[in-house]
Amino acid sequence: MTATSKTLRDEIENGIVTGDFQPGERLDEVQLATRYGVSRTPVREALMQLGAIGLIEIRPRRGAVVAEHGPERVFEMFEVMAELEAMAGALAARRHNEADMASILAALEQCQNAAASDDTDQYYYENEIFHRAIYSASHSSFLEEQCLALHRRLRPYRRLQLRVRNRMKMSLSEHGDIVEAIAAGDAEQARFLLRNHIAVQGDRFGDLISSLKT
Amino acid sequence: MTATSKTLRDEIENGIVTGDFQPGERLDEVQLATRYGVSRTPVREALMQLGAIGLIEIRPRRGAVVAEHGPERVFEMFEVMAELEAMAGALAARRHNEADMASILAALEQCQNAAASDDTDQYYYENEIFHRAIYSASHSSFLEEQCLALHRRLRPYRRLQLRVRNRMKMSLSEHGDIVEAIAAGDAEQARFLLRNHIAVQGDRFGDLISSLKT
DNA sequence: GTCAACCATTTTGTATACAAGAGATCAGCC
DNA sequence: GGCTGATCTCTTGTATACAAAATGGTTGAC
Numbered sequence: 001m002t003a004t005s006k007t008l009r010d011e012i013e014n015g016i017v018t019g020d021f022q023p024g025e026r027l028d029e030v031q032l033a034t035r036y037g038v039s040r041t042p043v044r045e046a047l048m049q050l051g052a053i054g055l056i057e058i059r060p061r062r063g064a065v066v067a068e069h070g071p072e073r074v075f076e077m078f079e080v081m082a083e084l085e086a087m088a089g090a091l092a093a094r095r096h097n098e099a100d101m102a103s104i105l106a107a108l109e110q111c112q113n114a115a116a117s118d119d120t121d122q123y124y125y126e127n128e129i130f131h132r133a134i135y136s137a138s139h140s141s142f143l144e145e146q147c148l149a150l151h152r153r154l155r156p157y158r159r160l161q162l163r164v165r166n167r168m169k170m171s172l173s174e175h176g177d178i179v180e181a182i183a184a185g186d187a188e189q190a191r192f193l194l195r196n197h198i199a200v201q202g203d204r205f206g207d208l209i210s211s212l213k214t
Numbered sequence: 215m216t217a218t219s220k221t222l223r224d225e226i227e228n229g230i231v232t233g234d235f236q237p238g239e240r241l242d243e244v245q246l247a248t249r250y251g252v253s254r255t256p257v258r259e260a261l262m263q264l265g266a267i268g269l270i271e272i273r274p275r276r277g278a279v280v281a282e283h284g285p286e287r288v289f290e291m292f293e294v295m296a297e298l299e300a301m302a303g304a305l306a307a308r309r310h311n312e313a314d315m316a317s318i319l320a321a322l323e324q325c326q327n328a329a330a331s332d333d334t335d336q337y338y339y340e341n342e343i344f345h346r347a348i349y350s351a352s353h354s355s356f357l358e359e360q361c362l363a364l365h366r367r368l369r370p371y372r373r374l375q376l377r378v379r380n381r382m383k384m385s386l387s388e389h390g391d392i393v394e395a396i397a398a399g400d401a402e403q404a405r406f407l408l409r410n411h412i413a414v415q416g417d418r419f420g421d422l423i424s425s426l427k428t
Numbered sequence: 429g430t431c432a433a434c435c436a437t438t439t440t441g442t443a444t445a446c447a448a449g450a451g452a453t454c455a456g457c458c
Numbered sequence: 459g460g461c462t463g464a465t466c467t468c469t470t471g472t473a474t475a476c477a478a479a480a481t482g483g484t485t486g487a488c
Contacts, residue, residue, distance in 0.1 A: 029440075039473045041255075044441090048259060052266030061440060061479060076356035080301070087297045142290035243470075253443045258471090275449060275470060 008036060009046040016055055016066055017156045023068035027056060054153055074157055075200055081150050082198035085131065088147055089190035092137035093182045100137035101183060107133045108179050115172045123168050124159060130175060134194075137182070161200075171197070222250055223260040230269055230280055231370050237282035241270060268367055288371055289414055295364050296412035299345065302361055303404035306351035307396045314351035315397060321347045322393050329386045337382050338373060344389060348408075351396070375414075385411070 012032065015021050032043045051058040058064045069077070092100065107130035114123035131151065135144040151158075161167060174197045181190040226246065229235050246257045265272040272278045283291070306314065321344035328337035345365065349358040365372075375381060388411045395403040 040440095041472055041474090045258075045262060045471090048262055049266065052263065062481095063440070073356060076354045079354060080298070080357050080360055083297060083301045084294070087294070140290045140293060142287060143294050146294055254470090255442055255444090259441095276451095277470070 007046075008038065008042050009049050011036060012046050013050060013055060016050075021066050023066050025066050027064045027066065029063075053149065074154075077150070077154055078157075078198060078200045081147075081154055082195045084143065084147050084150060085134070085198050086191040086195040088135050088138040088140070088143055089178060089182060089194035090187040091140055091143070092134050093185050093187040093190040095139045096137040096182060100133070100139075103133040104130070104137060104179055104182065108175055111172055111175055115168055118168075120168060123171075127171065134178075134182070221260075222252065222256050223263050225250060226260050227264060227269060230264075235280050237280045239280050241278045241280065243277075267363065288368075291364070291368055292371075292412060292414045295361075295368055296409045298357065298361050298364060299348070299412050300405040300409040302349050302352040302354070302357055303392060303396060303408035304401040305354055305357070306348050307399050307401040307404040309353045310351040310396060314347070314353075317347040318344070318351060318393055318396065322389055325386055325389055329382055332382075334382060337385075341385065348392075348396070 012021075012027075021027065027047065029040045029043050029047070032047075033040045036043070047056060047058065047064045050056045051064065055067060056064045057067045092104075096104075107126065110126040111123060111130055114126045128151070132148070135147045138144060174193065178190060178193045178197060181193055226235075226241075235241065241261065243254045243257050243261070246261075247254045250257070261270060261272065261278045264270045265278065269281060270278045271281045306318075310318075321340065324340040325337060325344055328340045342365070346362070349361045352358060388407065392404060392407045392411060395407055
């Protein structure tokens with residue numbers, strides 16, 4: 001396979017997310033270089049970038065391996081994500097303008113459409129847009145960046161979560177409540193709802209653990 | 215100047231924090247290479263790492279410049295930092311063990327000593343240890359990492375803040391209350407106190423703005 | 429038979445040479 | 459005289475060659 005239109009970094013990242021590279025697997029620089037038809041230099045740069053966002057682990061003089069996050073680690077990441085999203089929701093409730101609200105409502109509608117046609121992949125995509133609309137409505141560009149970065153890092157696990165039975169319908173119903181709270185300007189309610197929406201707790205914790213074990 | 219014992223990345227980072235490289239200044243790869251007596255390759259790696267943590271901005275094919283954060287941007291960063299630290303405090307209140315509490319109390323004492331001798335630099339140092347003790351007591355390694363990363367990014371601005379008159383005494387008194395809440399296991403109180411401790415609000419906002427203008 | 433030390437091989441880190449794109453300058457045209 | 463376009467230079471991005479370090483195997487001794 002040779003390099004496509006996307007950047008090398010995205011190429012390797014995709015390989016990790018799709019399971020082409022297994023967690024714990026050693027990433028050999030020359031192998032990657034030949035595989036993507038480039039030299040070691042851009043491969044190293046891509047690996048460093050992936051290391052910076054935590055997708056792979058780079059140990060000096062000892063190479064790079066795909067990060068294998070244990071269940072408790074993933075749980076912690078969702079815990080932090082929940083708090084950041086809750087914060088974004090609280091800010092959005094206070095600061096949103098008409099344009100923000102329109103984006104959020106539009107995204108909600110697309111989520112509903114995807115759910116109605118039982119299209120998990122489509123819902124996954126629309127769900128992302130919905131959450132991004134909230135980040136944007138927080139009017140804190142830094143918070144938005146942080147949320148996007150962490151969201152990206154959690155992407156593979158999030159995808160697994162939606163596969164759980166009924167999760168899509170639950171998620172959609174929660175979205176509705178969240179939008180309501182934001183529209184009403186109820187910051188604390190938006191914070192509370194988003195925290196619970198993201199956090200992995202109760203039954204969902206078990207679901208996550210078992211999905212990681214496969 | 216030639217490279218010292220520290221890594222090249224720390225070297226350049228230090229140059230930015232100390233003002234050796236001004237915000238907005240262009241960082242030429244060959245200049246840095248000759249300055250530190252290495253080739254362009256390690257310089258590029260160091261720049262990429264600094265770009266990943268947001269200290270510099272890298273635009274493809276257009277080089278790297280030292281990030282210049284406007285006041286509102288810095289405000290947003292403190293806003294997020296406050297929320298993360300508040301979260302760490304809340305978790306610490308619930309999860310801390312004897313060893314955690316001992317570390318926190320020891321750090322608090324060192325803060326008191328530094329404040330007693332009116333040593334701002336020393337207080338700055340001890341303050342960092344105090345906050346790190348709380349991160350650690352949260353028993354969430356991911357949250358701890360996120361806090362450390364953001365703390366590092368905010369380091370230059372934090373330093374400016376302590377210069378404000380009476381801030382050290384205020385900070386110390388707040389530390390006492392925070393420790394009390396954590397020791398009592400009052401998560402919500404710890405969250406509330408830490409959020410206010412970090413956040414830049416009221417008079418402190420003006421202080422920050424003016425310190426950025428110098 | 430097992431353990432340890434040394435050497436070879438593999439792999440990362442660095443330097444330098446080359447290619448390609450972006451910005452500046454100068455010239456020609458309107 | 460101002461604006462637009464082409465060329466030229468300077469800088470970034472990539473490839474390859476070289477150096478240094480870590481790992482693994484092999485051999486020798488106990």
